[in-house]
Amino acid sequence: MKKNLTLLVFKNSSFLKISIFSALFLSLTVNSESKPTNKILINEYTGSKNTGSPASLPVPAVASSLGAWASIVPGSGAPTARHEASYVQAGNKFYLMGGRKIKPVQVFDLVKKNWVNKVNTPIELHHFQAISLDGLIYVVGAFTGSYPHEKPVSNIYIYNPTTNKWITGATIPSARRRGSVGVVVYNKKIYLVGGIKDGHWAGHVNWFDEYNPATNTWRTLPNAPRARDHFQAAVVNGKLYLAGGRRSSASTNQTFELTVPQVDVFEFSASKWTTLPSSSNIPTQRAGTATAVLGNELIIIGGESGSQTSAHKHTEALNVTTNKWRRLADLKQGRHGTQAIVNNNNIYLAAGCGNRGGTPELNTQEVFYLSSRTAPTGSNLTQSKLAAPTSVSFGTVTLNTTSTKSITLSNTTGNQAILISSVTKSGAGAFTVSVPYTLPFVLAPGKSVTLTGKFKPGITGSQTASVVIKHSGQGGSTTIAMSGSGVKAATRNADTENSAEIAFNNQMVAVYPNPVLNGQFTVNLPEGLTGEVPYSLVNQSGTILLSDKLNLPAATHSLPFNLANRNLNSGLYYLQITQGTQRYVVKIMLEK
Missing domain, CATH: 2.60.40.10 (Immunoglobulins)
Structure with a gap:
């Protein structure tokens, strides 16, 4: 006999002891009372029946379909407290970079779990979604400077993890510069969408651009359905998704209030924008979010809004097949102004800010997993x-x-x-x-x-x-x-160019075989020709390919030539032989 029993619990723990006064075989599921938390699965109880005393079961906690967030305690070092920064993977390491004021790039070693400081950013870089492409990290569409009139950065900046150096990349067209932009990579090209031109003050745009690093070309694409800034974009199944964000407007005292509920989608194959139905609007409107993709779900994490002072803990997932949202487990620490890394079906989040605005900046890292923690993976980068x-x-x-x-x-x-x-x-x-x-x-x-x-x-x-x-x-x-x-250009004797045999002091100069095979041929010279006889081989454009001199004894009438190692192509050439002030030319057809 077997029965199911559902219990409500109010705390998470790695092990929970449940006392059961029953002689029945039980299979129990322990769920959270109200908000998403860990789900505890208890295998069928097989203790003694009718003992009259409780059976005490240790139960290990495993994440449910709602997932769980866990803090990562580093082996050494810590992420520098920062926000409006980016967190991205290149090779087998994670890189935290940017944020307000000039700060170092920091590397998180996936095996040792250590943080190591690297070179500073070349200028103040913040409000950007970094991307990694073929082992280089790109910063495109960043801001520099102070609130509320942050300035768009005029260049692309590229960080090389193998040399720990920053490179100033291409200039961004002046008419397309803005910051707080959504940035993705698709088919080796970089796509930028949305953003704002004048910091938090005004000028939010719905622009959409493509940058091709292989050709250093910039292309303007169809505008998105609406403007938004302070968000991050992602590609799922060949489609670009925009969810979250706002239209910052400090000029009207609405820096945080004008959040965007709609989800906009660009299909690359059709080059077309659509907006999901209002039923698919993001459940909790906010900006400054991090975005990740697990399977067919677009996951929006954290953020800030005018509705609360503390940063959001929300983790919400949009199923791109059904266009329905669901609530996942909350962050352990609400945060905004950072970026998510997806690695081996886990999501990593570091730094950010704990309240709306700029303080407190955080120096912690969390990891999200749906079913279980997995070991992070990555291939070592080798400089080419x-x-x-x-x-x-x-x-x-x-x-x-x-x-x-x-x-x-x-x-x-x-x-x-x-x-x-x-x-x-x-x-x-x-x-x-x-x-x-x-x-x-x-x-x-x-x-x-x-x-x-x-x-x-x-x-x-x-x-x-x-x-x-x-x-x-x-x-x-x-x-x-x-x-x-x-x-100098070679001169030709027009009277003698049309024959394989030419007159030479009323005698004949002959070349055989002609056509010449494999570069080997013999020149028959007239009797009486002795001493130094210069010659040249000229192509049809008049370029002298080689020249030399022959020293002929009186009795010599035939001279062999071997041009096999001269790398000459098949075609028509002219052999020029000089005697005194006279130049004689014979055509030679070379065949390989």
């Missing part, structure tokens, strides 16, 4: 190496003509993107080099980009130049040597 040729030779080039070479740069080693920040040339002005995109641009792991080198000599003789590429890969810079030589 930029592969490039050490030198590029243009050979001999006729004066005032241009020779073009392709110069390939590749990210072939490591698992981190390489930011190409500058390409400069020094040396002879006859050399130029061009890049396909406006600098700076990013070269993802396994990707290549082609630069174009050109040589247009204006004087005869050898010339050199160097190309220096500054980047975020191993070594920080790569140098490519360029060389070339200018030569």
Whole structure:
């Protein structure tokens, strides 16, 4: 015989002892009284029947479908108290950065659970949703300065975890600058939506933009259905979700009050915005929230609002399949102004502020789990190496003509993107080099980009130049040597160019075989030709490919040539032989 019994409990504990005066086999479920908390599952009781004394059962606590938040006690160090900051994973570590005033980047080691201070931000950076892409951390759409007129940051800033250095990235178009923006990564591109232009004062916008780090290009997309700021965006199943936030308006004494209830969705495949029905509005309107995704649920955490002084503890989840919300377990400490990391089905939250506004700033970390705590995971970041040729030779080039070479740069080693920040040339002005995109641009792991080198000599003789590429890969810079030589244009005897045999002092000069196979052929010379006889091989554009001199004894009439190792392409060439002031030309058809 088996019965079910439901009990109400008022506290959470790791173990709960329940005394049962019964001779029955029982299966009990212990639920919370009012607000979400841990659910305690008790297996079927198998003690003795009819003993007349209580059975005392130790019961381990496990999280229910509502989940649970737990504090993380660090092994050493602690997160610096800060808010309006970001928390993001790169490789196998968590990075806490930004916040009001200049503060250090802090690294949380997932294995040792230690906090380590790194370099400070280059300027004050706050009110941003950081993103990690191919091992680099991007800050786009941040504020700097003080309340209520914080200023939008004019550049993208990039933190390199492997070198512990900040890089000043691309300039944000002046007409699209704002802070407190929702930022996501989708298909290797960065998307920005919403935000406000003048701190907390005024100028909230519904702008939507795309930035492509690989090409350093900025694209304006269709506006979102409504403006919002002080929120974070997320992508679920190929759709961009905006939930929470407000329209800050300190200019009308409504800094916290104008919260946004609607949920807006952008479908990337259709390039279209929609708004969920009012029945799917966020249950607890607030801003300054953190956003995470677990499975098919969009989770909005914490926040601040005009309805209460303390920061919100709320954790609310939107099922993107049913468009219905549910309440999850509350934060242990209400907080706003920070960012969530999702790792191995757990959510991590650090720092933030405990009350509406700016104090108290927090230096704690919590983790959320639906069913059980999992070990955090991540792959170690390895700084990539930029592969490039050490030198590029243009050979001999006729004066005032241009020779073009392709110069390939590749990210072939490591698992981190390489930011190409500058390409400069020094040396002879006859050399130029061009890049396909406006600098700076990013070269993802396994990707290549082609630069174009050109040589247009204006004087005869050898010339050199160097190309220096500054980047975020191993070594920080790569140098490519360029060389070339200018030569005068070759002259041709028009009377003799149309035959494989030419007159030479009323005798014949013959080349065989012609067409020439494998670069080997023989020239029959006229009798009586002795001494030093210069010759040159010229291509159809008039460029001299090689030149030398023959020293012929009197009895020699045939001279073998071997051009197999000269890397010549198949095609038509001209062999020029000089005697005194006379130049004779014979056509040679090379075949490989």
